[in-house]
Amino acid sequence: MQSLSNRKKVVSNKKMTFLERIYLPAIFGGMWITFKHLFRKNNTLKYPEEQRVLVPIYRGLHVLKRDEQGRENCTACGLCAVACPAEAITMVAAERVKGEENLYREEKYAELYEIDMLRCIFCGLCEEACPKEAIFLTDRLLPANFERDEFIYGKDRLVEPIDQRIDISKRQHTGKRTEL
Amino acid sequence: MVKITIDNVQVEVEEGTTILNAARKIGGEVVPPAMCYYSKLPGTGGKCRTCLVEVAAGSEKDPRPMPKLVASCSTPVMDGMVVKNKTSERVHENRGAIVEFLLINHPLDCPVCDQAGECHLQDLSYEHGAEKTRYEEERRTFDPIDIGDKIKLHMNRCILCYRCVHVADQLTDKRVHGVLNRGEHSEISTYIEKAVDNDFSGNMIDVCPVGALTDKTFRFKSRVWFLKPMEASCACDKCSGNVLLWMFGNEIYRVTARKDKYGEVEDQNGKPGWICNTCRFEKKSPENWKIIGPRTINRHSVISQGKYISPRSNSTKNISNGNK
Structure with a gap:
C-alpha cells in the first residue's frame, strides 16, 4: 500500500561488501570532514573576551530610569506587572512624604520593585506598558549566576545609579520608527 | 404603561420612568453612561450631562423631535417616544465634548490614583475621549484633604457630580459636608475641614465615580x-x-x-x-x-x-x- 506521506522507506537488509565491512573508508571519510572544519570560519565567539555587537534596541537587562533631576520615574502603577506575560514583576507602593520630593517624581513610588529574571522572557511588554517612561530594557546582558536567589533583581540593581546613567535614548522613538 | 423605543428596541415601562431607567430595563449597549445619576440616591442626576440622548419623536400625540439633546436621567418617558442613543451621531459627538469638558480640570494621574481600573471617567474617556487635550490654561489644583481619619479628598479629581453630597444628606443624620462656591470655583468641602464623623460616611467613597474620595486605609496599598x-x-x-x-x-x-x-x-x-x-x-x-x-x-x-x-x-x- 502506498504511504500517505510518500516518505516511507522500505528497510533493506542487503549484505555489505568487503570494503563496507572493514569500516575504514567510512571512518577516514568522517575524519576528513572533521579536519576540513579546522580551516573554516569560526561560528562561535570567545565570550567574554569577545562580545557580539548588539542592535541598539536589543532587549536585555531592565533599568528603572530617573528623570533629569535624578528622581525615580516609577510610580508603581502596576501596568508593567499586568502586561508581563511571565508574571515576573512584583511591586509594593508607598506614599512619598515631605522632604522626599528630590527622590521620587510622583506622590506615589515603588518601595519594592522586583523582577524575577528567571521568569522574565525579555519580551519588552513592560517597557511598552509603562506610562511614566520608567522601565526600559537595555542592551546589557543578564549575568550568569550560581544561586537562584541572585536572579531576583530588586531596586538596588534595577534603578540606574545617579552618577552612572544608562543611555536608552536610542530605544525611544517618537511615533515614527527610527532607522536602526 | 407606556411604550418607548430606544435605539430601535421597544420596551414597556411605567409612566414617570426616566429614559435612562427605561434603557436600563433593556440593558446592554443602549444604556447611556451616567456619571452623576445614582438610582439609589433620590435627587441625583442632571449635572454631568454624559447621559444626553436624542429624542427623535417626543410622543405619539406630538411626534416632533426635541430640538436639543435631553438628559436621559431626568427626562420622563412619553408614550410612543423614540430615543436614539448609540444610533445617533449627534449623541456620540456630544459625549466626546462632555468628556473633554470633564477632563479640563481632571488630572491625568491614573497611574497614581487608587480608583484606576474601576473609574467611570476612565471608562468614559477610553470610549469617547480624545487622545490629546486642547486645554492650554492652567488646571485648578488643590492639596489633598483628610475628611476624617479614614477618607482622603483629592479635590483635583472631583467632577462635581454631587453624589457624595446626597450621601451625606440622605444616609447620615447630620450633614457636615457640601459644595462651596459656584461654577468654576465650586469645591466639595467640609466645614473648615471638620471631620465627617458618621457611621455611614464611608459610602461616599463607593458612590464617587472618580478617585476624588478614596479610602485612606487602602491608599496606595495595591492596584485593584x-x-x-x-x-x-x-x-x-x-x-x-x-x-x-x-x-x-x-x-x-x-x-x-x-x-x-x-x-x-x-x-x-x-x-x-x-x-x-x-x-x-x-x-x-x-x-x-x-x-x-x-x-x-x-x-x-x-x-x-x-x-x-x-x-x-x-x-x-x-x-x-x-x-x-
Whole structure:
C-alpha cells in the first residue's frame, strides 16, 4: 500500500561488501570532514573576551530610569506587572512624604520593585506598558549566576545609579520608527 | 404603561420612568453612561450631562423631535417616544465634548490614583475621549484633604457630580459636608475641614465615580486588578453586613459594598446595601468575615485579569442565597 506521506522507506537488509565491512573508508571519510572544519570560519565567539555587537534596541537587562533631576520615574502603577506575560514583576507602593520630593517624581513610588529574571522572557511588554517612561530594557546582558536567589533583581540593581546613567535614548522613538 | 423605543428596541415601562431607567430595563449597549445619576440616591442626576440622548419623536400625540439633546436621567418617558442613543451621531459627538469638558480640570494621574481600573471617567474617556487635550490654561489644583481619619479628598479629581453630597444628606443624620462656591470655583468641602464623623460616611467613597474620595486605609496599598474580590458577610447590627472583600492571598486590603454593573450598590434584603464604617474600615481580618465565594466579574474588566478560577459554581451560589 502506498504511504500517505510518500516518505516511507522500505528497510533493506542487503549484505555489505568487503570494503563496507572493514569500516575504514567510512571512518577516514568522517575524519576528513572533521579536519576540513579546522580551516573554516569560526561560528562561535570567545565570550567574554569577545562580545557580539548588539542592535541598539536589543532587549536585555531592565533599568528603572530617573528623570533629569535624578528622581525615580516609577510610580508603581502596576501596568508593567499586568502586561508581563511571565508574571515576573512584583511591586509594593508607598506614599512619598515631605522632604522626599528630590527622590521620587510622583506622590506615589515603588518601595519594592522586583523582577524575577528567571521568569522574565525579555519580551519588552513592560517597557511598552509603562506610562511614566520608567522601565526600559537595555542592551546589557543578564549575568550568569550560581544561586537562584541572585536572579531576583530588586531596586538596588534595577534603578540606574545617579552618577552612572544608562543611555536608552536610542530605544525611544517618537511615533515614527527610527532607522536602526 | 407606556411604550418607548430606544435605539430601535421597544420596551414597556411605567409612566414617570426616566429614559435612562427605561434603557436600563433593556440593558446592554443602549444604556447611556451616567456619571452623576445614582438610582439609589433620590435627587441625583442632571449635572454631568454624559447621559444626553436624542429624542427623535417626543410622543405619539406630538411626534416632533426635541430640538436639543435631553438628559436621559431626568427626562420622563412619553408614550410612543423614540430615543436614539448609540444610533445617533449627534449623541456620540456630544459625549466626546462632555468628556473633554470633564477632563479640563481632571488630572491625568491614573497611574497614581487608587480608583484606576474601576473609574467611570476612565471608562468614559477610553470610549469617547480624545487622545490629546486642547486645554492650554492652567488646571485648578488643590492639596489633598483628610475628611476624617479614614477618607482622603483629592479635590483635583472631583467632577462635581454631587453624589457624595446626597450621601451625606440622605444616609447620615447630620450633614457636615457640601459644595462651596459656584461654577468654576465650586469645591466639595467640609466645614473648615471638620471631620465627617458618621457611621455611614464611608459610602461616599463607593458612590464617587472618580478617585476624588478614596479610602485612606487602602491608599496606595495595591492596584485593584491585583486583588481578588470575594463576597463575604458578617453579622452587623448597623448595616446588612453583605460586602465585597478585596483580597490578596489571605489578606484583606479593602472592603467595599457590592456594586452592580452600573457601579451602584446592590440591594441587600430589599434595601440598598450601604455598609457601615466599622465593616468598611475596621474589619480587615479574615476571621471577621464569612467568605462566601469569588465575585463574578465581567471578563473584559481589568479586574478579572490574572484570576484563574472559574466563576463561582452553583453550590456556592446556593450558600449565598441561603444567607439572604
